[in-house]
Amino acid sequence: MKQAHRLRRLGTTVLLAGLVLGLLAFFLIPVVAGSGTPKADGDAPAPAVLAAASATALAHLDPAAPAPDAAVLKSTLDPILTSAQGASISASVIDVATGEELYSRSGATPGIPASSLKVLTAIAATHAIGEDTRFTTRAVLKDANTVVLVGGGDVLLGSGSDSAAVSGRAGLGTLASRTAAALVEARAASLVADTVAIQLDDSLFTGEPLNPAWDPSLLASNDISPISPIAMYGARANAGAKAERVGDPGMYAAKTFAAALGTALEAAGGPALGTAVTRAEAPAQGTELASVDSATLGEQVRFMLEVSDNYVAEALGRMVAVSGQAPGDHANGARAVARIVGELGIDTTGMDLVDTSGLAAADRVSPLTLASAMAHAATSEHAALRNIGYWLPVAGATGTMSARLGSGDTRGVVRAKTGSLMEVSSLTGQTVSRDGRSLAFSILVHTGDRTIAPNKPVLDAAAAALTRCGCR
Incomplete structure (x- = not known):
């Protein structure tokens, strides 16, 4: 019994350490001056092109900072997410400290994730293969x-x-x-x-x-x-x-x-x-x-997330399958990523993956799964998974977010994976509220207007609202 008690205390300590380290990702974030116009995910600017970094100090994160009130958060986000005419928008927002879903707009309903799916590939590859592995x-x-x-x-x-x-x-x-x-x-x-x-x-x-x-x-x-x-x-x-x-x-x-x-x-x-x-x-x-x-695999994952490289994502999915002694084909890669994400305890209800890059319009993942994956990584007992939040593109600074959310209160604060397909846009990541609370979010947009990456301004407005909102 004493041994079991010690193990429970150790597990709690590790989890708390993971949470604190996850939050530390936003203490001092190096922000890089970006340039250019927004690109589709498959044609993103390379990180090497960015100018020299300058440190931007953010408000200290207090683990005891108040979480947003769910009702106030709903009254803040609903008008934004209903403003897009002819669009179907689903979303989920999770309080990283507690794992509680604070906001849901059909959040548990699977949708087309586009390149937001890459956060699941990043988590699975990092966990299954190892951050320091080299090919x-x-x-x-x-x-x-x-x-x-x-x-x-x-x-x-x-x-x-x-x-x-x-x-x-x-x-x-x-x-x-x-x-x-x-x-x-x-x-x-x-x-x-x-x-x-x-x-x-x-x-x-x-x-x-x-x-x-x-x-x-x-x-x-x-x-x-x-x-x-x-x-x-x-x-x-x-x-x-x-x-x-x-x-x-x-x-x-x-x-x-x-x-x-x-x-x-x-x-x-x-x-x-x-x-x-x-x-x-x-x-x-x-x-x-x-x-x-x-x-290293960690460096490749960061590269893949920053520029949304589909080829690297597909190769990593196959390598996840190979690491589990399965054939290295697209079907086994998708199955391996889905299996590992589920084994980590992330809610994968309704998830159906057919690739590991998000290029397939047949992929189905709910915003709840994607936001839960980000929250899980940020608080994981595995240090390598806590790095996922660091590797996402930074608003107004790096990769596919270099020309988005560049205002003073969101630049360097929002870190998110973009997604762009015909009639589909997505944004999945983390931000810090005005009160210093870490929030994980995922928003999916689907239209029928035959445009590429529709309603990205709506996604950005919602992420900005989360960042600016104390919502008390």
Whole structure:
């Protein structure tokens, strides 16, 4: 009995510590000056473009600060959320300290989340895979005549040397130079032939590379490409934030590696390189020649949330499935994310996921689930999950929120994941009320007017009202 009592006290202490640390996310928030016009999620400005940061001090958060009165909050939000003509709007607001839902407008009804779904992918990937995990891309000697490039889940490879950037952290040029050095040594030991061929092993992901639930127009609009466990810059042709996505990301990376390897081998006097690059699986007994490691999963999740990168979100979903020993396809990725979110104790009633990026109009998640997920992460006993709130785009400052909610009382205070699809807008995140109370919220908008991301001003007005409201 004494041991059980000690365990209960320890659990309470951990939970309270998680809550305090979650609230500390808003003590001193570094705000970055952003520029530009609002973008659709698939075409967001890259964080690297932002100007130098300047610290903005916020009012100290008092854990004993009064929570908004539910009736007053309702009288504040209802006029805003009913102002959009012809729109169906659902919403949920949760008091982070207590987990109580303070406001609901059909909050438990599943709707189309668009890219707000990425907060669930972020939580599941961080919890299941680990914040500090790195994905490894390897060059393996299959036999005396063949080198296999093995994809390990890094879809943010760069073309040249390793870098400090998240997108481009592991360079294929670096991998090529290391591989060339290993091949020169192997040839001197008569382990490698005078000419070697390059093969690509992208078998880590299985099934259809394109989710059948995605509208074909998403490829033409540069929102997505066929999903592979190896790609450069999120399947883009180069490091540019607006660069076109390529049609075969894995083969594009393999050919980039082969070109760099050929140059390195010629300079080192190594074996010649065959001209063709083909697909084949690396043997289990192959000899690793060299490898490069990605940015940490935590860094990739933050990148994915800030610029709303659909390709990274889909790759992470598949990696969540693989981490649980399931096949790395779109269906298992969606199931794995849903399962982990549910296992964390988040209410997933009515949730139906068919992808992990939110591109599919068939996805269904309630605002209550999304707001509950944010509140759970902020108060989690797992430090890595508490980081999710830090990684969201910051109002008036970073990523997809850089040109939104930039006024003095909301800039740097609201942190939220945006969502944009045809006839759908969403906003999911956290803010701090005027009285210093941390609130998690999610708002979904659906129309029938064939416009992209309708009524975003309504979403922003509601988030601003939450921030400005003492609501006592």
